Amino acid sequence: MSLLKDAILSVTSQGDKAFIPYIMAGDGGLEKLKPTILKLQQLGVTAIEVGIPFTDPVADGPTIERAGERALANGTTLRKVVETLNSFADEITVPLVAMTYLNPILAYGVESFSAEAKAAGIRGVIVPDMPLEEREIIHPTLSDAGIDLVQLVSLTSTPERMERLTKASEGFIYAVTVNGITGARSSFANELEEHFKKIQSYTDTPVLAGFGISTPDQVKNFGAFCSGVIVGSKIVDSLVNEDWTTIEELVAAAKTAVV
Amino acid sequence: MTNEVKGRFGRFGGQFVPETLMTALQELDEAYDQLNEDSSFQDELRYYLKNYVGRETPLYFAERLTKEFGGAKIYLKREDLNHTGAHKINNALGQALLAKRMGKKRIVAETGAGQHGVATATACALLDLECIVYMGAEDVKRQALNVFRMELLGTKVVAVDKGSATLKDAVNEALRHWVTNVDDTHYILGSAMGPHPFPTIVRDFQRIIGDETKAQILEAEQRLPDAVVACIGGGSNSIGMFYPFVEDKEVALYGVEAAGKGIETGKHAAAINGGQTGVLHGAYMHLLQDENGFVQEAHSISAGLDYPGVGPEHSYLHDIGRATYVSATDEEAIEGVKLLCRTEGILPALESAHAISYASKLAKTMTPDEIIVICLSGRGDKDVHTISEALGGDLA
Numbered sequence A: 001m002s003l004l005k006d007a008i009l010s011v012t013s014q015g016d017k018a019f020i021p022y023i024m025a026g027d028g029g030l031e032k033l034k035p036t037i038l039k040l041q042q043l044g045v046t047a048i049e050v051g052i053p054f055t056d057p058v059a060d061g062p063t064i065e066r067a068g069e070r071a072l073a074n075g076t077t078l079r080k081v082v083e084t085l086n087s088f089a090d091e092i093t094v095p096l097v098a099m100t101y102l103n104p105i106l107a108y109g110v111e112s113f114s115a116e117a118k119a120a121g122i123r124g125v126i127v128p129d130m131p132l133e134e135r136e137i138i139h140p141t142l143s144d145a146g147i148d149l150v151q152l153v154s155l156t157s158t159p160e161r162m163e164r165l166t167k168a169s170e171g172f173i174y175a176v177t178v179n180g181i182t183g184a185r186s187s188f189a190n191e192l193e194e195h196f197k198k199i200q201s202y203t204d205t206p207v208l209a210g211f212g213i214s215t216p217d218q219v220k221n222f223g224a225f226c227s228g229v230i231v232g233s234k235i236v237d238s239l240v241n242e243d244w245t246t247i248e249e250l251v252a253a254a255k256t257a258v259v
Numbered sequence B: 001m002t003n004e005v006k007g008r009f010g011r012f013g014g015q016f017v018p019e020t021l022m023t024a025l026q027e028l029d030e031a032y033d034q035l036n037e038d039s040s041f042q043d044e045l046r047y048y049l050k051n052y053v054g055r056e057t058p059l060y061f062a063e064r065l066t067k068e069f070g071g072a073k074i075y076l077k078r079e080d081l082n083h084t085g086a087h088k089i090n091n092a093l094g095q096a097l098l099a100k101r102m103g104k105k106r107i108v109a110e111t112g113a114g115q116h117g118v119a120t121a122t123a124c125a126l127l128d129l130e131c132i133v134y135m136g137a138e139d140v141k142r143q144a145l146n147v148f149r150m151e152l153l154g155t156k157v158v159a160v161d162k163g164s165a166t167l168k169d170a171v172n173e174a175l176r177h178w179v180t181n182v183d184d185t186h187y188i189l190g191s192a193m194g195p196h197p198f199p200t201i202v203r204d205f206q207r208i209i210g211d212e213t214k215a216q217i218l219e220a221e222q223r224l225p226d227a228v229v230a231c232i233g234g235g236s237n238s239i240g241m242f243y244p245f246v247e248d249k250e251v252a253l254y255g256v257e258a259a260g261k262g263i264e265t266g267k268h269a270a271a272i273n274g275g276q277t278g279v280l281h282g283a284y285m286h287l288l289q290d291e292n293g294f295v296q297e298a299h300s301i302s303a304g305l306d307y308p309g310v311g312p313e314h315s316y317l318h319d320i321g322r323a324t325y326v327s328a329t330d331e332e333a334i335e336g337v338k339l340l341c342r343t344e345g346i347l348p349a350l351e352s353a354h355a356i357s358y359a360s361k362l363a364k365t366m367t368p369d370e371i372i373v374i375c376l377s378g379r380g381d382k383d384v385h386t387i388s389e390a391l392g393g394d395l396a
């Protein structure tokens, strides 16, 4: 049973699309984490991806990298994020997905991280620098704690890999829609549609699109191919500017994605 | 052999990279395996190493240095005499030829001291490949001469001002660039580190150092050395020197890490002696990090050793006790530079001077019929400003 998957399916079964905002924990201070999460869940997001800053974020684009630098300067660590989440865990009503590089988990201790993250409302983990082949280092322990390990599928993944990745991914499948992290989207809409169909053909786990989605139109366009979207940089920027209107528009676009 | 499971050295190594890179790494792995067995590739590489790089490099008996140390007999493996002034060209040329065979048009690389950048820029000029090199903004300042050399060679140098603005941040940017342009670009990683297959590829292209040394010492002394000593940045000159000797248990292997201002001060680059195991840049290895798993800045007077990790094969050789990892401070390295200049008329790179310094201590514990080979990984022309500054001069 996956709480994350259930949360997504309960949205898509209504004809809507899942919407997962990415936030950088500690950007603007850890004290902002609680009000941000509570407000996002009030807007009706499906789940929240909580980014953990790292000194060497090789998979992050410039906006999120800068947010990470600000969070690090504030003294944010994986441990402090888990503690902070834990302090209001009983008020969290949507599944949280932690996005963290591997080394902070190893330094935390895989066992203590899994137990404490679970208690803090973390239902899934995304580790951008840990491909499927290396996941044994944390997967069994996360599994025991009941935390999903979400795999990314990229445009460069071969069909053979795609099949293994989609079958292994828990909660949802994170389909990267750009080559690289700063690159412009290299495929056209119809190629992307094929790509998503292919991914979905291997599994009944929902497929969500992420990376480089920043407008309500893109939310709708991608929503047409898959179960929902993850929006990162645009949310991070909007939170810095306290521009909740933009965030509301993005969330709303997922609700009316299906015509 | 040290990597029984492909891509692993005991518990170290692996491929800790974003999914977007996995297909590229697999392609590289397959292409490399094929070329390894392709005699036309090996012939081509040999041709350039001989006629362009100037191999083989001498194994030079340093008589005055031997007297000065007052113990074991000292030989220097003269990688400083390679074209472009360091061992880095062995790998850069090998990988550039590999990229060409793979049909890649563009090269990306990182550089610390600028030696790998210059070597890569050189190989790219030779083989008509487009080249972009990422370099920490701090290093751009410290190694202005090498930046200029790269630009003359037609390479685009991009200063990286993120993080600590040194080698590790240059690797991050090079990885990002590769992720984004993976279709037509090969990443020439400069040391025996990073995700599989890089540590193996770089070792294989650098093992010529140890292979030649072995043949040369057998000819000169009719026996193997008692010890070999090499400095450790990412670990490429050292693994190149060590690897052919790993099975020869009578040869002691010493890797010299940069102790910077002293390991106890926290300002050093000694990943094995002063770090813990962790994951960075695609590999599980020894790493300078804090209790939160955040990577810490390395400190060394030599830009080429200023890296918080170490190649995974070294972590493994340390684990099994086959090689011994020691360290030398900034100050000791400067003494090593002065000593080699004065006794042998050779200006070593600051990196290599760490090996000289440790060898001076080791030699004294040995007898005159014992032999030490020091890997003189590069020449020190690039470091004259830094050395002058350290000696209180105002050349800088």
Ligand SMILES: Cc1ncc(COP(=O)(O)O)c(C=O)c1O
Pocket: B086, B087, B088, B112, B113, B114, B115, B116, B190, B191, B192, B231, B232, B233, B234, B235, B236, B237, B238, B303, B304, B305, B349, B351, B352, B377, B378, B379
């Ligand atoms: C002359 C020289 N020696 C040693 C090194 C350290 O690298 P490695 O440990 O990969 O040999 C460098 C790196 O730039 C170098 O330029």
